[in-house]
Every structure is written in structure tokens, then in C-alpha cells.
Amino acid sequence: MxxxxxxxxxxxxxxxxxxxxxxxxxxxxxxxxxxxxxxxxxxxxxxxxxxxxxxxxxxxxxxxxxxxxxxxxxxxxxxxxxxxxxxxxxxxxxxxxxxxxxxxxxxxxxxxxxxxxxxxxxxxxxxxxxxxxxxxxxxxxxxxxxxxxxxxxxxxxxxxxxxxxxxxxxxxxxxxxxxxxxxxxxxxxxxxxxxxxxxxxxxxxxxxxxxxxxxxxxxxxxxxxxxxxxxxxxxxxxxxxxxxxxxxxxxxxxxxxxxxxxxxxxxxxxxxxxxxxxxTEGQDAVLKRHQLAGDAMLAGIQAMGLTPFGDLDHKMANVVGVNIPDSVDGEAIRKELLTTFNIEIGTSFGPLKGKVWRIGTMGYNARQDAVLHTLQSLETVLRRGGCKLPLGEAVDTAMSIYRNGD
CATH class of the missing domain: 3.40.640.10 (Type I PLP-dependent aspartate aminotransferase-like (Major domain))
Known part of the structure; x- marks a missing residue:
């Protein structure tokens, strides 16, 4: 009880x-x-x-x-x-x-x-x-x-x-x-x-x-x-x-x-x-906030050396698909991110099951601190899992997107 x-x-x-x-x-x-x-x-x-x-x-x-x-x-x-x-x-x-x-x-x-x-x-x-x-x-x-x-x-x-x-x-x-x-x-x-x-x-x-x-x-x-x-x-x-x-x-x-x-x-x-x-915030302002958060997350993922999924010309502003590197267990990475850093990212299903993570930047979470914390934590988990990544590039790149987007 x-x-x-x-x-x-x-x-x-x-x-x-x-x-x-x-x-x-x-x-x-x-x-x-x-x-x-x-x-x-x-x-x-x-x-x-x-x-x-x-x-x-x-x-x-x-x-x-x-x-x-x-x-x-x-x-x-x-x-x-x-x-x-x-x-x-x-x-x-x-x-x-x-x-x-x-x-x-x-x-x-x-x-x-x-x-x-x-x-x-x-x-x-x-x-x-x-x-x-x-x-x-x-x-x-x-x-x-x-x-x-x-x-x-x-x-x-x-x-x-x-x-x-x-x-x-x-x-x-x-x-x-x-x-x-x-x-x-x-x-x-x-x-x-x-x-x-x-x-x-x-x-x-x-x-x-x-x-x-x-x-x-x-x-x-x-x-x-x-x-x-x-x-x-x-x-x-x-x-x-x-x-x-x-x-x-x-x-x-x-x-x-x-x-x-x-x-x-x-x-x-x-x-x-x-x-x-x-x-109250204004529809245009909210759309801009989502686009900025999505752009920063995408740029950070790419700076980390990861490959986004799908036709980027038609990607939603609020979620990005990420091809899971062959060298890691995608579910193990998700579990470590969840249990160690309290961050949940999505798995996938159908023809993409086990191949793609889905990372969202939506609503209350379409904000700079959430984007940077997620990128830094994902980089840490991947690095500890054996991936060789350019240290700090993801967060630095995302921060530059935010600075230029203001």
C-alpha cells in the first residue's frame, strides 16, 4: 500500500x-x-x-x-x-x-x-x-x-x-x-x-x-x-x-x-x-522551438558520427531516427541510458526493429537542456560500450545550433 x-x-x-x-x-x-x-x-x-x-x-x-x-x-x-x-x-x-x-x-x-x-x-x-x-x-x-x-x-x-x-x-x-x-x-x-x-x-x-x-x-x-x-x-x-x-x-x-x-x-x-x-507562447514560437530543438538534436547525432534514418528533407521537426551502429547492442544501450541517466529513447518495430533508435524533442522537452543532456549521456553510454566517438562534438555542435538559432 x-x-x-x-x-x-x-x-x-x-x-x-x-x-x-x-x-x-x-x-x-x-x-x-x-x-x-x-x-x-x-x-x-x-x-x-x-x-x-x-x-x-x-x-x-x-x-x-x-x-x-x-x-x-x-x-x-x-x-x-x-x-x-x-x-x-x-x-x-x-x-x-x-x-x-x-x-x-x-x-x-x-x-x-x-x-x-x-x-x-x-x-x-x-x-x-x-x-x-x-x-x-x-x-x-x-x-x-x-x-x-x-x-x-x-x-x-x-x-x-x-x-x-x-x-x-x-x-x-x-x-x-x-x-x-x-x-x-x-x-x-x-x-x-x-x-x-x-x-x-x-x-x-x-x-x-x-x-x-x-x-x-x-x-x-x-x-x-x-x-x-x-x-x-x-x-x-x-x-x-x-x-x-x-x-x-x-x-x-x-x-x-x-x-x-x-x-x-x-x-x-x-x-x-x-x-x-x-x-500563450504562440504557435509560431512553438514551431520555431521544436524546429530548433530538432535541428540541434540532428546535428549533434551527426557530429557524434551516427547516421540518421530516412529522407531528412521530410523528417518531422520533433523526432529523429538514428541508425544503430553495428558494433553495439541497441537495447543494451537504451537500457543503460535509462537506468544510469534516467533518459528514455525509443526503440523501433516492423522492418526497423533492432535497427533504429528514435529520439524525440517534443513539447516540454523541446528545450536546450534536455537536448544537451540527452546527447552527452548517449555519447557517454556509447563510448563506454566500445564506440570510438569524437569527444564532446555532439554537445558543442548542438550548442552552436542554439546560439545561431536565437
């Missing part, structure tokens, strides 16, 4: 990361009832804040109670009916996740794939759209499994030209890389808090365009404020999930406040503070 006692880890992997202290403080706030005017005011506040985070005017911008995967599932199962075609371009692990969720919704899933470490060109995706003629394009923006950032700027116009809905999971990239919901004509986006937003996993902000909402609403009727549990759409199909039914969740967050679930108030307080932290 001992109280919680966790080691003071510095989480420098691909996420989760250490939370902003102000977020943890907000999450210690006492509760009120879910229909208390104070609570519903804060729900409205959260919607307004996340419209700014997503850079959108979308009315339907709110939280899904659950991890970032809950947001993905809500979007996909609410829009796809059995037999609907969906196109999923896969350039890492999380593209496979989108495809699996669509398959579980009994959609007709079409995928295109490229080697891990690359990203798609717009014409590759447009060619596949012309061939498949899907209802939905579902793609990840930043995939931490490969550290790659898929360009989205041209995909919205392509989707509109071919009458395709456009969904993206931006969990790993939001707040650390540019994201423009309206400008890029994105119909639905969902994210999590545990990366660059600097919060814990457990809440999934989501934003939906009017045409995405219209398509979801066609699948569900509400009469006299009471849901007809037996209602089916014209094709005889209902949204298969009750919890992830976006039409019901929209009515819970809307003026009707129709009961659907009990809002996870503590997570709402944390999600609100994540948005407040971002917007």
Missing part, C-alpha cells in the same frame, strides 16, 4: 513525453457535475481553443474521451459504411493502423505503400484516387515509426477535385510541425496530447468539416431529442459503435447537451491547458 513513487525519467523518445507542469497542475483540479454551467462553459472554451490549435473555423471541434487511437476510430467508424471504399497510403506503422480500423468497419480498403523512410508525392496519391475512386482518403501526417512527415498541402485540393473526403491523423506532428486544417482543405483531423502538445495520453481532440459532418449525420436520426436505437440509414446500416458515434458525441458537445457519456473532466482540464500553453 505504498504511495506512487516513479523515477525522474526524461522522456526523449517518440512519445509519450514529460508533461508541461501547468498541465499537471490543471489536472489536479476538483470536479463539478458534467452539466454544471461552469463545466459546460469550459467545454465551450475547449472547442474555441482547439479551433485555434487546428487553424480552423469548424464548428464541430471537440474532444473524444480516449487516447489518440480513440479519435482515429471515431472518425473512421463514423464515416465508413460496410462496402465503402477507402484509400490508405502507408509509409509506416500507423498507416497500417488506419487500414486495420477501416477493415474492422467492413470498408473496402485499398492501400498503396512505399519503403519506410520515404513519403508520398501528391501525384502518387492522386493516381491511386483516380483508380480506386474512394469515399475517403485516410493518411497519417507524421509517423513516429519512421520519423517522416507526409506533405499534406496539395492533398485537400486533389480530394475536392475527385469528391473524396480527406482525413488525417496528426497526433505525432501537431504543434511541432505546421498544420492548417482549413487552408489545406482537410475534412477531418484527430490528434492526441502526448506528443508536442505536452500533455498525457487520454484525450483526442478532433475537428470535422461541414461536409464530413453532413456525411456522418446522414447515418443517424434524432427525433424529439430521443435517439431511435432501431434507426438504420437508407442502406440499412448504422454506425456500429455507440461510444465512437460522432453524431451522438456532437449532440453531447452541442447546445442540446444530449447525454452520451460522462465527460472525462480531468482530461478536459489537461487538454484545455495544453491548448492554452501553445497559444
Amino acid at each position: 505504498q504511495p506512487l513513487s516513479l523515477p525522474p525519467r526524461l522522456l526523449m523518445g517518440p512519445g509519450p513525453i514529460n508533461c508541461y507542469p501547468r498541465v499537471l497542475s490543471a489536472m489536479s483540479t476538483q470536479l463539478v457535475g458534467q452539466y454544471d454551467p461552469t463545466m459546460t462553459d469550459y467545454m465551450n472554451d475547449v472547442m474555441a481553443l482547439y479551433r485555434q490549435v487546428f487553424n480552423t473555423q469548424n464548428e464541430q471541434t471537440f474532444l473524444i474521451d480516449g487516447t489518440s487511437r480513440a479519435g482515429i476510430e471515431a472518425a473512421i467508424v463514423s464515416i465508413l459504411e460496410p462496402g465503402d471504399k477507402v484509400l490508405v497510403p502507408i509509409f509506416g506503422r500507423f498507416g497500417h493502423l488506419l487500414a486495420e480500423i477501416a477493415e474492422r468497419a467492413d470498408a473496402e480498403v485499398h492501400t498503396i505503400e512505399i519503403p519506410w523512410g520515404d513519403v508520398f508525392k501528391p501525384e502518387q496519391i492522386e493516381d491511386a484516387i483516380k483508380k480506386v475512386q474512394p469515399k475517403l482518403l485516410a493518411i497519417v501526417q507524421g509517423d513516429t515509426s519512421t520519423t517522416m512527415l507526409q506533405p499534406l498541402e496539395e492533398l485537400g485540393a486533389i480530394c475536392r477535385a475527385h469528391d473524396v473526403l480527406f482525413y488525417t491523423d496528426a497526433t505525432a506532428s501537431i504543434a511541432g510541425n505546421p498544420f492548417e486544417t482549413d487552408k489545406w482543405q482537410i475534412d477531418a483531423v484527430s490528434v492526441g496530447l502526448q506528443k508536442c502538445l505536452g500533455g498525457p495520453s487520454g484525450s483526442a481532440p478532433i475537428s470535422l468539416s461541414e461536409r464530413f459532418v453532413h456525411s456522418v449525420r446522414q447515418r443517424h436520426h434524432v427525433e424529439a431529442g430521443i435517439r431511435d436505437a432501431h434507426h438504420k440509414d437508407a442502406n440499412g446500416q448504422r454506425i456500429r459503435s455507440n461510444y465512437f458515434d460522432l453524431s451522438m458525441i456532437m449532440d453531447y458537445w452541442g447546445e442540446e447537451r444530449l447525454n452520451h457519456h460522462t465527460e472525462a473532466a480531468t482530461m478536459l482540464f489537461g487538454a484545455r491547458e495544453c491548448a492554452v500553453a501553445l497559444l
